[in-house]
Amino acid sequence: MHSMTLKPLLTLSLLALPASHLGAELVQGEPAAPRQPVLDSQELGDDAAVRTRADDATALTLTLYQGGVAQVGERREFGMQRGRAVIDWHDVPAAMQPQTLQVTGEGDVDVHEVRLRDRVLSRDALLDASVGEEVRLVHRDGESQRGRLLAVSGGTPVVELDDGIELLDQGNPWRIAPDALPEGLADAPVLQLDLSSDMPGRQWLDLGYLVDGLAWRLDYVMTIAPEADTMALHAWATLRNDTDVDFRDADVHLVAGASDAQRPRLETLATRTAGDAIGDASEAVADQQRFRLEGPITLEAGDRRQLRFLQVDSVPVEREYRVRSHVPLGSQGRAQRRPVAIHMAFENREPELGRPLPAGSVRVYQRDDTGSAVYAGDETLDPTPVGEQVELRPGTAFDLTAERRQTDYRRLDERTEEQAWRITLRNAGESERRIVVEETLPGEWTMLEESAEHRRPDAGQARWEVDVPAEDKVELEYRVEIRR
Incomplete structure (x- = not known):
């Protein structure tokens, strides 16, 4: 996730808001064995929220289907308090399906409420959140005054000033400069978990959910020999990430089959089994075939990545x-x-x-x-x-x-x-x-x-x-x- 600092005076015409992504390098591997909890040095009040980002991740698994939906399994390690707690789980894609969420932990975890805060900071979101509020206007020469943002019409702010109404279109020398970030806006989507835990201290938590925008497809190349009785058959798997986040160093599985890919069976990191390298073997799972890619795979936002799936040089x-x-x-x-x-x-x-x-x-x-x-x-x-x-x-x-x-x-x-x-x-x-x-x-x-x-x-x-x-x-x- 790119970091972003809001200056006290923020000019909308100069906003350049980065897309959110997972920016931490993750270490692939099986979860560590359970251990005695170590108390975290952070003191948490009853209403304090524990924040966790991609830097806390110790394992990431992506299971991609050919139907345009994927299953994400992520393990993060961070400090928690005993009893009721609010966890702000940062660096999640906006296209995740919170209704499919599964949560397991090192201790007994009971989830009471799930909330996806997906009002992401942008020029339009910032304007919409400021409608009806008093705002600061800054002239290109440095002069400033205050007014009230009445509406946003076709992307053009309509502001009430002491001497009338002003349309801040593209040619207007005045720009809106909010004094502070409106409540409810964040630089990236945040999954907020209201849960109870029976174990305090530093521990791991597994999150599993479905997300749209991650998928894979297979393309074969069939080359017939001149004598027309043998052929070479090669295949490439194309992995597509149309979400707004990067998935780094993930353990990637590709699932093929004719079952309903919109509702794949969720699987936690703690119960997954290791598969063989792609191109060598597969395993049957829920009447489908699952292939595991060799090594950790990074899929950045917007990626189209091709990997060798099959190479056979002589088939009758x-x-x-x-x-x-x-x-x-x-x-x-x-x-x-x-x-x-x-x-x-x-x-x-x-x-x-x-x-x-x-x-x-x-x-x-x-x-x-x-x-x-x-x-x-x-x-x-x-x-x-x-x-x-x-x-x-x-x-x-x-x-x-x-x-x-x-x-x-x-x-x-x-x-x-x-x-x-x-x-x-x-x-x-x-x-x-x-x-x-x-x-x-x-x-x-x-x-x-x-x-x-x-x-x-x-x-x-x-x-x-x-x-x-x-x-x-x-x-x-x-x-x-x-x-x-």
């Missing part, structure tokens, strides 16, 4: 070209052009992978014969546990096209019809390509005729695999009876 991959269509009921008069989609698939298994893969964006590159990587498209990878197949559709093939045309239609009765289709597959490339044609058929259907043999992967789909020579075309034809 399969490429497939697909044309998917739905066969409607009734007669269709026009030919339909259909895209030929590129499908990439690989197994999340050992020895190449075999670790949980969180959701993230995937950028796909294809290396040519010279080794240069050409951007081929992007896709979203769904959360994939160990042992499952990953399937991506990064884009469509430029040299492959498909056209569907209904060549015949007959209604056999009120519930039965017969349809005939021709699918023309063209390959403008320099090598033969295999194209998979998938037709989704309604109702109960029976294949009557076909130019190539189909497979039936499920009740509602017919599937053909067609080899199309380079710079040539192939026509797939079939006739089907459909009963509604």
